[in-house]
Amino acid sequence: MKKQKxxxxxxxxxxxxxxxILPNLLIFAIFIAVPAVFGVAYSLTDWGGIGEMSFIxxxxxxxxxxxxxxWISIRQTFLYAFIALPLIVAIPLLLATLLVKNIRFRGxxxxxxxxxxxxxxxxVGLLFQFIFGDSTGVINYLLTRIGMQEVSWFTDGFNAxxxxxxxxxxxxxxFYMVTFISGLTSIDDTYYExxxxxxxxxxxxxxxxxxxxxxxxxxxxxxxxxxDLFKQYGLVLTLTNGGPAGATKFAVQYIYEEAxxxxxxxxxxxxxxxxxxxxxALTLIQFKLNKGGAVDE
Amino acid sequence: xSNTGKAxxxxxxxxxxxxxxxxTYLILIVFMLIYLIxxxxxxxxxxKPDAELFIYPPKLFxxxxxxxxxxxxxxxxxxGLYFKNTTIVAVSATVLTVVINTMAGYAFAKYKxxxxxxxxxxxxxxMMLPLEVxxxxxxxxxxxxxxxxxxWGLIIPSxxxxxxxxLVRQYFLTIPNELMESARIDGASERKIFLRLMLPLAKPVxxxxxxxxxxxRWNDYMWPLVVIRDTQKYTVQLxxxxxxxxxxxxxxxxxxxxxxxxxxxLVIFVIFQKQFMKGMVAGAVKG
Numbered sequence: 207m208k209k210q211k212x213x214x215x216x217x218x219x220x221x222x223x224x225x226x227i228l229p230n231l232l233i234f235a236i237f238i239a240v241p242a243v244f245g246v247a248y249s250l251t252d253w254g255g256i257g258e259m260s261f262i263x264x265x266x267x268x269x270x271x272x273x274x275x276x277w278i279s280i281r282q283t284f285l286y287a288f289i290a291l292p293l294i295v296a297i298p299l300l301l302a303t304l305l306v307k308n309i310r311f312r313g314x315x316x317x318x319x320x321x322x323x324x325x326x327x328x329x330v331g332l333l334f335q336f337i338f339g340d341s342t343g344v345i346n347y348l349l350t351r352i353g354m355q356e357v358s359w360f361t362d363g364f365n366a367x368x369x370x371x372x373x374x375x376x377x378x379x380x381f382y383m384v385t386f387i388s389g390l391t392s393i394d395d396t397y398y399e400x401x402x403x404x405x406x407x408x409x410x411x412x413x414x415x416x417x418x419x420x421x422x423x424x425x426x427x428x429x430x431x432x433x434d435l436f437k438q439y440g441l442v443l444t445l446t447n448g449g450p451a452g453a454t455k456f457a458v459q460y461i462y463e464e465a466x467x468x469x470x471x472x473x474x475x476x477x478x479x480x481x482x483x484x485x486x487a488l489t490l491i492q493f494k495l496n497k498g499g500a501v502d503e
Numbered sequence: 504x505s506n507t508g509k510a511x512x513x514x515x516x517x518x519x520x521x522x523x524x525x526x527t528y529l530i531l532i533v534f535m536l537i538y539l540i541x542x543x544x545x546x547x548x549x550x551k552p553d554a555e556l557f558i559y560p561p562k563l564f565x566x567x568x569x570x571x572x573x574x575x576x577x578x579x580x581x582x583g584l585y586f587k588n589t590t591i592v593a594v595s596a597t598v599l600t601v602v603i604n605t606m607a608g609y610a611f612a613k614y615k616x617x618x619x620x621x622x623x624x625x626x627x628x629x630m631m632l633p634l635e636v637x638x639x640x641x642x643x644x645x646x647x648x649x650x651x652x653x654x655w656g657l658i659i660p661s662x663x664x665x666x667x668x669x670l671v672r673q674y675f676l677t678i679p680n681e682l683m684e685s686a687r688i689d690g691a692s693e694r695k696i697f698l699r700l701m702l703p704l705a706k707p708v709x710x711x712x713x714x715x716x717x718x719x720r721w722n723d724y725m726w727p728l729v730v731i732r733d734t735q736k737y738t739v740q741l742x743x744x745x746x747x748x749x750x751x752x753x754x755x756x757x758x759x760x761x762x763x764x765x766x767x768x769l770v771i772f773v774i775f776q777k778q779f780m781k782g783m784v785a786g787a788v789k790g
Contacts, residue, residue, distance in 0.1 A: 219614070222693040226610035227622065229603040233663035236648075238629045241640035248640060301534060304527050315531050317776060322538055324768050326722035328740045329761045332747055333545050336754065344544060347561055376538070437635040440724040440740075444747045458635045462728075465639050475639050482636045489631065 245482075248475035255469045266476035276477060278452055279460040280484070286371060286456060287435040293375045294382060294431045295424065301379065302386030303412070316387070323381035331444030334373040335360075363453030366446050370454050373445060374435065382427050389423025390416070425496040429489060436485055457481050542765075549573070549758035556755055572759035580756050581734075582742070582763065589738040590767075592657045593720040599662040600716040601709055607663075608671025609701060613683065623672075630665045634725050642729050656730040657738075661720065667712050674708035675701070707778065714775055718768060739764045 249266055253259035270276055305316055322330070337343050338359040346356045359365045397415045406414075417424075439458040442448060448455030461481065465474035548556060549572055551565040576582045610616075611623050634641060641660070642651075650656030678701070686696045702709075727741040737745070743760055746753070 218693050220616070222697075223610040223614035223616045223619070226606040226614075226697075230607040230626070230663040230668060231622065233603075233660060234626065234629050237641060237644060237660040237663075238632055238637065239625075241637045241644055242632055244640035244643065245637055248643075297534075300530070304531055307524075307527065309524060309527060315535065317772075318535050318538055321769075321772070322542070324718060324722075324772060325542075325765055326724065326740050328722075328724050328743050328747075329764060332743065332757060332761055333541055335747075336548070336758065337541055337544060344561055347559070376541070380538070433631070433633065437633050439635065440744070443724075443744055447748065462638065465642075471639050478636050478639060482632070485636065486631065 245475050245478055248472055249479050251472040251475075253472040253475075255471050259472065262472070266473045269473065270476055270480065275452065276457075276460055279455050279457050280480075282367070282453065283436060283438075283456040286367065286374075286438070286454070287432060290371045290374050290435050291428065291431055293371070294378055294435070295427055297375060298379045298382035298427070299386050299420075299424075301383045302390055303416070305383070306387055306390045316384070319383055320380040322377050323379070325377065327377065327438075327440035328444050330373055330377040331441045334369060334376075335445050338369050360446060361450050363450055366450055366454050370442055370445055373441060374438065377441065378431070378434065382431060385427055385430075386420070386423060389420050389426075393419045421496065425492070428496075429492055432488065432492070433485065436481075436488075545758055546762055549755075549762045551755070553755050572755040573763070575753075576756040576759040576763070580742075580746070580760065582739070582756075582760055584735065585737050585739045585742040586763070588654070588736060589721060589740075592654050592738060593717050595654075596658045596662050596720045597713055597716040599658060600664060600667055601713050603662060604664060604667035604712060605671050605702070605705060605709055607668045609675050609697060609705070611668065611672045612675030612678075613680070613701075626665050626668055634729070638725070638729050645730055651730060652732045652736060653730070654736070657720075657723075657726050661723070661726050664716070664719070667716065670712055670715075671705070671708055674705065678704055710775065710778060714771055714778075717771065721764075721768060 248259075250261055250263060251259040252262050252265075301319055305312055305319075325333075338345050340346070340358055340360055343359070345359075350356060357365060359369050393416065397419070398411060401411050401415060437458050438456055439462065442454050442456060442459065446454045448459050457477075458481070461474050461477045464477060465471050547564060550568040550570070551562075552569045552571050555562060555565055607626070611619060611626075645651050645656050645660070648656075650659070682700065683696055686700055691700070722740060723738075724740045724744060727738045728744075731737060731741060739760070743757065743764065746757055746760070
């Protein structure tokens with residue numbers, strides 16, 4: 207490997223890559239890194255959006271420890287994320303395993319399952335509100351047709367949470383299905399051929415070949431899915447708007463309302479920091495559990 | 504893969520296999536109905552006049568397909584304006600995203616420069632700092648740069664996407680370095696190698712990125728929520744969310760608007776379906 211001796215080329219080679227990354231780097235620095243630092247600073251003030259802000263130390267953090275409504279929103283977010291995450295892993299994995307087989311209409315099925323994940327959260331929320339609507343929705347009509355009672359989906363906290371989870375899984379499954387298909391197709395066929403020679407059952411093959419080799423993809427889906435769920439806001443906004451009585455009001459919505467409806471931006475910044483720490487801690491735990499590095503996607 | 508599958512099928516075309524495929528189809532069809540029916544129901548209902556929308560028992564199809572809701576949404580609801588706003592924002596942001604993400608992805612794949620690993624990790628780490636947890640300081644930065652209530656405030660900050668950079672980088676890693684080496688020996692400048700030699704090779708990944716970027720921006724809700732104030736500058740998602748929050752929800756218009764917002768995405772999906780699914784399966788990026 208001989209390097210080019212031409213000095214103009216080598217100077218250009220040194221500068222050129224920096225020029226290439228510059229626009230991206232500037233945007234990330236200005237709109238993510240700087241705000242991250244400022245976010246910490248704001249959380250130590252009583253800033254109200256306009257006018258002066260004064261330094262008040264850790265008062266916001268002391269206040270948030272006693273803010274029951276905030277902790278309820280955190281609890282509901284956990285509840286939501288921990289019920290929805292296994293579904294967001296299991297259902298796409300099931301669909302992907304079926305759709306890597308050589309079957310007819312494979313492309314059509316893949317496209318149909320992918321399609322909902324291209325619909326915005328806002329529209330998905332509206333759609334599920336429309337079909338589950340308390341007295342007007344078609345779901346309740348169908349329930350009465352098969353001899354069951356109407357269910358008040360949005361006035362009962364438990365039911366509302368169930369609808370939000372259902373809508374989330376419905377809207378995200380297709381995306382993670384494709385991720386799993388990508389992981390599954392990268393598994394070498396020879397493993398399965400060897401197992402066939404040994405006469406392994408298909409369940410056995412799935413358990414001892416597919417699952418272990420799919421670990422990096424599984425890890426990717428869990429991390430992405432978790433972050434996705436934990437910052438959920440758009441979908442609940444049009445579906446339940448956090449109701450009833452805060453049962454589906456998740457952390458981001460609570461922070462948004464503190465900031466932009468009650469104009470307590472200093473306090474909301476402190477809440478954001480808590481959310482950030484939780485998100486980072488949980489991602490780190492997932493990394494540890496999965497022994498990190500194994501991700502090669 | 505498809506070859507071995509076919510061979511296997513021929514060799515072991517037993518009834519057991521056929522039964523198992525029967526179960527496969529059963530599961531797939533059940534899920535297909537779960538995925539399709541809500542969307543189809545929304546489309547059908549959007550053509551029902553208000554009087555038929557909530558009659559009990561509900562009718563499967565409207566007595567006559569009426570365009571009333573669509574005309575209402577488009578004219579009275581100012582939906583044409585929101586559509587125009589969103590198109591301007593989504594198209595500009597897509598162009599910018601493709602340009603700058605391709606540049607950065609190429610640099611990370613093809614050059615070793617001081618700090619490249621650290622900067623790349625920083626790029627990936629920004630995935631962990633979503634707008635949702637930084638909306639207050641970002642709101643302030645947006646105001647300082649006079650981007651508040653301004654389309655540029657939607658276009659510029661969201662154009663740099665870690666997922667996009669990652670996608671392009673993965674693609675360029677598969678292109679052999681020898682191509683660049685021989686061009687260098689021929690005396691081509693780095694700029695020329697990038698523009699004349701590498702960019703044409705990157706067309707597939709650039710189109711996948713373009714589709715994603717458009718989809719992200721078209722469906723985005725959080726950025727417009729933080730950046731835009733005037734109703735006149737609303738995007739479609741912002742308008743939908745806002746209308747749905749009003750006391751007397753006009754479901755007819757709302758359904759029509761929802762269906763309309765899905766059309767551009769559907770059209771793009773149908774046109775680029777093959778490329779899209781292939782790119783997705785190959786790169787598996789976050790959406």
